[in-house]
Amino acid sequence: MRILETENYEEMSVLAARIIGAQVLLKPDCILGLATGSSPIGAYQELVRNYQKGLLDFSGVRTVNLDEYCGLAPENPNSYRHFMDENLFDKINIKKVNTFLPDGMAQNPEQESARYEALVTSLGGADLQLLGIGRNGHIGFNEPCDHFPKDTHPVALTQSTIEANSRLFERKEDVPSKAITMGVGTIMKADKILLIAGKEKKEIIEEALFGKVTPQVPASVLQLHKDVTVIICKS
Ligand code: F6R
Numbered sequence: 001m002r003i004l005e006t007e008n009y010e011e012m013s014v015l016a017a018r019i020i021g022a023q024v025l026l027k028p029d030c031i032l033g034l035a036t037g038s039s040p041i042g043a044y045q046e047l048v049r050n051y052q053k054g055l056l057d058f059s060g061v062r063t064v065n066l067d068e069y070c071g072l073a074p075e076n077p078n079s080y081r082h083f084m085d086e087n088l089f090d091k092i093n094i095k096k097v098n099t100f101l102p103d104g105m106a107q108n109p110e111q112e113s114a115r116y117e118a119l120v121t122s123l124g125g126a127d128l129q130l131l132g133i134g135r136n137g138h139i140g141f142n143e144p145c146d147h148f149p150k151d152t153h154p155v156a157l158t159q160s161t162i163e164a165n166s167r168l169f170e171r172k173e174d175v176p177s178k179a180i181t182m183g184v185g186t187i188m189k190a191d192k193i194l195l196i197a198g199k200e201k202k203e204i205i206e207e208a209l210f211g212k213v214t215p216q217v218p219a220s221v222l223q224l225h226k227d228v229t230v231i232i233c234k235s
Contacts, residue, residue, distance in 0.1 A: 001209065001222075001223070001225075001228045001229075001230065002228070002229045002230070003209070003230045003232065004229065004230065004231045004232075005231075005232055005233070005234055006231060006232075006233045006234065007233070007234055007235065008233050008234070008235050009042055009198060009233050010042060011233065012042070012043075012196055012198075012231045012232075012233040013041075013042025013043045013045065013046050014042075014046050015231055016040070016042075016043035016046075016130070016194060016196050016231055017043045017044075017046035017047045017050065019128070019194055019229065020032065020043065020047060020128065020130065020194070021047060021050055021055070021056050023127060023128040023192070024056055024057070024058065024061055025056070027127060028057060028059075028060040028061070029060040029061070029062075030060075030061055030062075030127040030128065031061075031062050031063070031064060031123045031124065031125070031126045031127050032061055032062070032063045032064075032126060032127070032128055032129075032130070033063070033064050033065075033066065033126030033128065033129030033130060033182075033187070033190055034063050034064070034065050034066070034084065034088075034130055035065070035066050035130050035131055035132050035140075036065070036066075036067075036080045036083045036084065037132045038132075038198070039132035039133075039196045039197065039198060040087075040130060040132060040196065041087055043130070043196065044087045044088040045087075047088065047092065048088065048091040048092060051091070051092045051093065056092075057093065058092045058093050058094040059093050059094070059095065061094055061098065062098040062099070062100070062123060063084075063089075063094070063098065063099045063100060064100045064101075064119070064120050064123065064126060064182075065080060065084060065099075065100065065101040065102075066129075066131070066139075066140040066141075066181060066182050066187070067080060067101075067102065067140045067141045067179050067180060067181040067182065068080045068081065068101045068102040068103070068104040068179060068180055069104050069176040069178070069179050070104050070109055070154065070176055070178040070179055070180060071104060071105070071176050071178070072104050072105075072176060073104070073105055074105075078168060078169055078174070079104060080101055080104075081101050081104075084099065084101065100116075100119060100120075102116045102152065102180035102181075103116075103180075104176075104179075104180065106180075109154035109178070109180055110153075110154060112180060113151070113152040113153045113154055113180050114151075114152070116152045116180065116182075117151045117152040117182075117183070117186060120152070120182065120186055120189070121189075125186075125189035125190055125191070126189070126190040126191070127190070127191050127192065128190065128191065128192045128193075128194060129187055129190035129192070129193050129194070130194050130196070131187070131193060131194065131195045131196070131219075132195070132196060132197065133195060133197050133201055133204060133205065133208065133219050134160075134161060134164065134204075135160065135164065135200070135201065135204055136158065136160050136161070136204070137204050137207065137208050137216075137217035137218050137219045137220065138161065138218050138219070139184070139187060139195075139218050139219045139221075139222075140181040140182045140183075140184075140187060141155045141157060141161070141179045141180075141181035142155070142181060142183065142184050142187075142218040143155065143157070143158045143161065143218070144158075144215065144216045144217065144218060145215055145216075145218075146215060146216075147215050148183075148184040148185070148215045148218065148221055149183040149184055149185075150183045150184065150185035150186075151183040151185055151186060152180065152181065152182050152183055152186055153180070153181065153183055154178060154179070154180050155178065155179055155180070155181055156177060156178055157175075157176070157177055157178065157179060162175045162177065184215075184218060184221050188221065188224070188225055190225075191227065192227045192228075192229070193222060193225055193227065193228045193229070194228075194229050194230075194231070195219070195222065195228065195229070195230045195231070196230075196231045196232075197230070197231070197232050197233075198232075198233055199232070199233050199234060199235055201232070202232065204217070204219070205219075205230065205232055207220070208220045208222065208223075209222070209223065209230065
């Protein structure tokens with residue numbers, strides 16, 4: 001595991017974008033595993049800048065996102081599909097048909113989870129999976145529990161995650177209570193993992209990377225992965 005510390009969010013974003021960009025340069029038809037949330041926004045902006053400078057070509061890249069809320073249509077500004085389109089996909093030359101997220105509007109979330117898991121498997125898993133981390137140690141929407149969920153599955157979000165995510169919604173009542181997320185096993189299938197975390201995640205990062213491997217801290221499973229890079233910012 002490599003742990004890199006940067007002075008601030010901007011440096012973290014530039015470094016993360018360099019690592020993702022390097023993956024695209026090395027393997028132009030790579031599978032990128034992507035995340036939403038506050039942590040990756042700066043990295044996506046930097047990837048867009050590098051694309052605009054002609055340094056990166058996304059035309060052969062396919063992407064799989066970690067998760068999606070249940071009940072939010074792609075047009076809903078709070079859906080993760082909308083987030084990805086707005087922050088990245090609409091600003092680079094990726095083919096939209098090559099960008100995948102679970103379908104939050106699926107009638108049957110169990111079936112949709114199985115379909116998404118099969119899709120990720122058929123792509124051979126991500127070459128590089130980008131992750132953020134929740135204050136409770138969640139990765140994707142794998143919340144603390146008594147086992148590591150293996151495959152993509154529907155989840156009930158914990159109160160702490162609903163609270164944390166409500167900052168992006170007009171009203172707390174609008175935060176969906178369910179989501180579909182890649183399982184811990186799906187995430188661990190990635191060849192390489194890049195975890196980025198702001199300074200407010202320092203404590204949970206320490207617990208996850210240096211504490212006991214336990215499903216009570218889902219990110220602790222990353223200690224068992226062969227190729228993890230963590231970027232934390234100091235301020
Ligand atoms: C996002 C995701 C979540 C976030 C985590 C951190 O797709 O799966 O696990 O990465 O909640 O969110 P931020 O970056 O907003 O602190």
